[in-house]
Amino acid sequence: MSKSTKLNNKYSWIFMAAFASALLIFGGLRDSGPRSQQDRIDAITMRLACPTCQGESVYVSRASAAEAIRAEVARQVGSGLRTDDETIAYIEQRFGGQVLLLPRSSGIDSLVWALPIAALICGAAALGVVFRKWRTADDGAASAEDSALVEAAMASTNVTDANT
């Protein structure tokens, strides 16, 4: 089977990548229509913790303080004078930082954002080091013939390859 007749040649992958990117960009950027007031209320209350109930969000909670906050958010959304962030800032101003479900990204609170990124970097670095180290024990790349042989063998055993 020569490469040019196979479906899965370089060009079909390029076509696939282009098609996928086009779909992603089209779908990702297109307007999903105006957000309803209830959508905004939901989005805001999902980011607020109910002050009396053990870490539940205002969106979920049925406690009276949560009901009151939800009503206040609904009023502010209804009046159209404040953005989502401003509404959240208003509630935070009154109840303090413990009603924010999303930690702030300033001061010591920012550690909760920085540490995962540090973990990602460490993980990537460790992977790099490990692969590099193991690769040095490698005795050079296989020749094209070897690869072809391996591929043929793999194709015939591709059921058991994953099995073992």
Next chain:
Amino acid sequence: MFAAGGVSSSLGRAFLLVGIIGSLFGALASISSARSRDRTVARLIPRFSVLIFAAAIGAFATMEYAMITRDFSMAYVQKVGSTATPALYNFAAVWSALEGSILMWVLILAGYTVAVCFWLRKKMDDVLTNWAMGVMFIVSTFFFLLSFGPANPFAAGAPGVFDGPGPNPLLQNHILVLFHPPLLYLGYVGVTVPFAFAIGALVTGRVGEGWLLATRRWTLFAWGFLTFGIILGSWWSYEVLGWSGVWAWDPVENASLLPWITATAYIHSVLVQERRGMLRVWNLSLLVSTFSLTILGTFLTRSGVLNSVHAFSESAIGPWLLAFFAIIVIVSIGLIGWRGDRLHAPGSIDSVVSREGAFLINNVLFAIFAFVVLLGTVFPLVIEALQSRSIVVGAPFFDQLVAPIGIALLTLMAIAPVLPWRRASGELLSTRLFWPAWCGIGALALSVLVGATGFMPLLTFALGGFASGSALRQVVLATRRQGLRGFVGRANGGMIVHIGVILIAVALAASNSFTHSQELFLKTGTPAYFSGHSFELIKIVEETTDRAISVKALISIDGGKAYAPAITKYTKVGMNIGTPSVRTGIRGDIYLTLEPPVKQDSGEAHIKVFIKPLLVWLWIGGFLMALGTLLAAFPGRRRKPTDATSALIGSNDVG
């Protein structure tokens, strides 16, 4: 000690005392047998395991007896018992509060101890087995002590009490309370077995001899229960408790997710050890982390340091669990530091683009995942300790950080299953990934066509299609070659688990991104409309039983069958529980909750409607995960006819 509290109380404590002594002697026998190689001592080990199991059954049965006979002389029965609780929920009431849940832990742990002992009865004179049994017995001793001392379920109660409030109303309105906690505990406690073997291997320095392969199936077993328990829990929270979501990133939920993450990482990386003999120390570390995380999770959720909707009441067991956690961590890290280099395996990875390379990346991703969840869970405590200020780290934080990890894992799930061991050529990849990639494109095109928007959900759908293509390719090739047998075995079962995970990821992405809700004020006879559906209040029904008053609003959706969201007031506890009503559909659920206040004769109801796309696929995915786990637990190749199917893992299909 046995003064007040009646017969049950004294009997229960006597059983626990027997358990403590039995575990202590079991530990002594195991360790002395390991050191002295004395066979007569080794023969005692199974007897002690049977003894502690009997003691645990005795204690648990005593508790059940006290609960069923409503023995209100006991503090625990006063706390969770009630004459009005139906028999089934009364049975489950035993594990509805802290002391009883520790007692159930003890029972399951003793069960695992005796099961391991029975499984290894022919190998009782092996040093590694002895050390592993020793660890099992030490852990049992700790939990028996916990139940005997700080979490004593048999304490005498105040005199003159003849009725109680019954269990938390959330734990007496659905049959799942009988299954969800025991399943979860089978998972939590199950990881003790591989942990014990990990410690045994570290102490003896014998890590390359296949013991890990032997415990692999125990880990899979525990992992399966944990998975199933978690999914059942989220189904419960969605369909019954009316928390409208399936996962809230609550500390208690995180505590169950953490060991699941590290166990998942282990299930993958142990394959590298089997095949290539590498990653031994890493795998040990994963097992140790999994076990420590179950203890840490138990501490976090039962000591009252974290706020959670499902938290147990404050109690004195916090310091005990913390001390136990500290001991486990110190001993394990000490052993790994001491032995780690000696256990190091020769071997190298030829190429990043290989099965083992993919497993390594998988493990790094899972490690980051676990780190993020742990960090978010304990971060409020860090801030509290440093600045004595209280903050909340909630669902939006986890959603934002876990989404990219999930995308990375999906990408890996798309590519890794087709990778061969050692190395892969570009051409091989191109051949094997071609059709799976088209599945991804198809899924993407379909989601764009039906109107999905946003990069993250679309990326999830595309990668989900791609990854299921890769998983299906494996299953199709295997069944084509082996017929029905192609469904069983680790790799094929594993691929079915993958498909389940992908469905869950897609369902979560869809329901998180495209859920819409609306509050509706309904009047009988006047339908209201939302999102293309009509909602009409038929009537409001009130039902009274001797433990609760419930108000239901019968609502017809699109003129069809009536759904009945309800609010139930449990009179003895004075707590209102909302029960949602869900119209499940392949394309999406319509989720109704009734909002207070409701008046029976007003002809008016205030409801909230949620439209949740694709949510049912989450449960289908969960079912596939359970099915796949079962299939993976069956051996992939024919066993020797002489082998029992239930025993002897890894003795004949290694590699």
Next chain:
Amino acid sequence: MLGEKKAKPVAPIAATVVGIVLVSLLWVLVSAKPNPSDNADSPLLGQPAPAVVTTTLEDKPFDLSRRKGSWVVLNFFNSTCVPCRIEHPLLLAFAQNQLSTDNPAELYTVINDDSDGAVAAFFAENKGDWQKIRDNDGTIAVAFGVAKVPETWIIDPNGYVRLRIAGQLSEGLLDEQMSILKVQFGS
């Protein structure tokens, strides 16, 4: 942690690093206190009080900004809340004691998530002739950041929030705090 697999003696080093991280985690866990209880802190302390424009139970208009010049005590109240009922006699005593001071503080009950009828009935039975003001959709409670009734707030004659007491009052607490505040901020 992956470094543990290298041929060099990295295991002890890796184990030490992991150990240090875990010991600090343990330190955090050991020092963690069970659920922080009622917190009387508020971002509003020392800030101008939020606007409160509403009506009283007798349908008279109420505007907090018009109360400037005297100390104002707002008690957020619900007739079904047990601590609210328990602390009621203390509020009666406080109102009585204030009459004998110069520039007596004005006490108001802010009705929280309760019906007019239930509140009227409660005060008819348990006395208390100060004004009860309505907060029908919880605007006032949210503006002050009231988490759970009862809460008692003190506002100075210039309209600045000076004190928040979360939860049930204790005997004499309100009188004591009031006189401290009067000395501190003038009356």
